[in-house]
Amino acid sequence: MDKADIKETRFRVNGQIYDFSKLSPKEQVRLCQQWRHTAKLECLCNGYTNPNPPILHVNYRSSSKTYYVSNNKKNRGNFAHAFNCPYNHKDTGYRNYLSQQGITITDDGGIICQLKLSREKKGADNKNARVSLAATTPGSSVNSSSIKKATTLWTFFHTLLKEMNVDNYVPGQQRNIANRFFPVAAKTKVNNTDLYSRIFVANEANRRPNPFKHEFIIGWGDLQRHPVQTDQNRDYLVRIPLLSLSDRKTVICTLTCYKKVYDDRKERRVSGNAGYWVLWRVKNPKGEKLQDHALIFVHAEEITMIPIESSYEDDMIKHLVSLERHFLKPIIGNVTSLFIEMRPDMLLFDTSPFTIIEVAGMQNEEYRHRLKEKRTQYINMGYQYLEWDGVTPLGNIPLPNKKEEHS
Numbered sequence: 001m002d003k004a005d006i007k008e009t010r011f012r013v014n015g016q017i018y019d020f021s022k023l024s025p026k027e028q029v030r031l032c033q034q035w036r037h038t039a040k041l042e043c044l045c046n047g048y049t050n051p052n053p054p055i056l057h058v059n060y061r062s063s064s065k066t067y068y069v070s071n072n073k074k075n076r077g078n079f080a081h082a083f084n085c086p087y088n089h090k091d092t093g094y095r096n097y098l099s100q101q102g103i104t105i106t107d108d109g110g111i112i113c114q115l116k117l118s119r120e121k122k123g124a125d126n127k128n129a130r131v132s133l134a135a136t137t138p139g140s141s142v143n144s145s146s147i148k149k150a151t152t153l154w155t156f157f158h159t160l161l162k163e164m165n166v167d168n169y170v171p172g173q174q175r176n177i178a179n180r181f182f183p184v185a186a187k188t189k190v191n192n193t194d195l196y197s198r199i200f201v202a203n204e205a206n207r208r209p210n211p212f213k214h215e216f217i218i219g220w221g222d223l224q225r226h227p228v229q230t231d232q233n234r235d236y237l238v239r240i241p242l243l244s245l246s247d248r249k250t251v252i253c254t255l256t257c258y259k260k261v262y263d264d265r266k267e268r269r270v271s272g273n274a275g276y277w278v279l280w281r282v283k284n285p286k287g288e289k290l291q292d293h294a295l296i297f298v299h300a301e302e303i304t305m306i307p308i309e310s311s312y313e314d315d316m317i318k319h320l321v322s323l324e325r326h327f328l329k330p331i332i333g334n335v336t337s338l339f340i341e342m343r344p345d346m347l348l349f350d351t352s353p354f355t356i357i358e359v360a361g362m363q364n365e366e367y368r369h370r371l372k373e374k375r376t377q378y379i380n381m382g383y384q385y386l387e388w389d390g391v392t393p394l395g396n397i398p399l400p401n402k403k404e405e406h407s
Helices: 027-033 094-099 126-135 154-163 177-185 259-263 311-322 367-380
Strands: 012-013 018-019 039-041 057-063 065-073 101-106 109-113 188-190 198-200 216-222 237-243 252-260 276-285 291-301 346-348 355-359 386-387
Touching: 027 065, 057 252, 094 101, 094 355, 101 154, 109 154, 126 252, 154 177, 154 216, 154 276, 154 291, 177 188, 177 198, 237 259, 237 346, 252 346, 259 291, 311 355, 355 367, 367 386
Parallel strands: 109 188, 198 216, 216 237, 355 386
Antiparallel strands: 012 018, 012 039, 039 057, 057 065, 101 109, 216 276, 237 252, 276 291, 346 355
């Protein structure tokens, strides 16, 4: 059966606007079939009034029976996409930022990267470390002349979430985050090997990770209700309750992990209890089983499952959800049409023009000066601007009105 793999993007075809985030899969396929050979899609990432919208085309991948949108190579200069547009050129914007982190995003949304060792010997050559890692991955091969910058597990996982559109919240849309992992994993290669068969996503359909197969284990964590505990019989292990990513309540399994790996885990210091557990395991050179290598805990807002960097962001996301607002929360680098160093906290997509939201929890002089610079930059670029100090009740913050929806 044919399917459509289209990013949540609005197009204009023959004067009519289509929002694929609001269409059923059947309707998406029907339109793609209709547009495949003749239609030119105008990308509306820079707004409805852009006089020179970038042009896109519908392609078909027969091996997977999938329709997808590709970029016109002539889209340059005044015809450029917005920075955050998933159809931006590889040499600009989001794709260019990720390439600097060692990640390649293909035209059909695939991810290619080499994960680096989290613990390297002092003085070890980074390239040799990457080669030795790839050698421990079944089916991998390494050409030293083609090795790019190695990627951290933290950056790789946030890129997965970005490619799954977890950062984009559309009111009324089914999130189904657990099910979003597999289509992206099917287009992802890590250390020269497909990710799909190596990933374990905690939900009701998957009850226990395979110690010989699953190198990437992903589940939900609730540190307050289901804390991590030291194994009573083996003090070199900890037991991590993995909750279902579908309901964030059901304990799917208890994951045993080396205490040393757990103590070395990476996480941002956020005063929250909910988030993603991600364990990366590599093949033990002395045996067939996989062994724990790196662990991260990514704090996230529980309703949307969007990663957060502070409790203020958590509060703002909950507030926007309660008001049924359409917004984006950047989670990897800068995914807006602004300079990388000017990354905003959030963007409201349901206002005209878009609204930048800065959650200004810090109030020291240097930070206030930085906010003033960013405010000026945003306004000069045509955005609306909203700033929250983290103290004023959110109900007293006047959000811009929603713009009229297009059909």
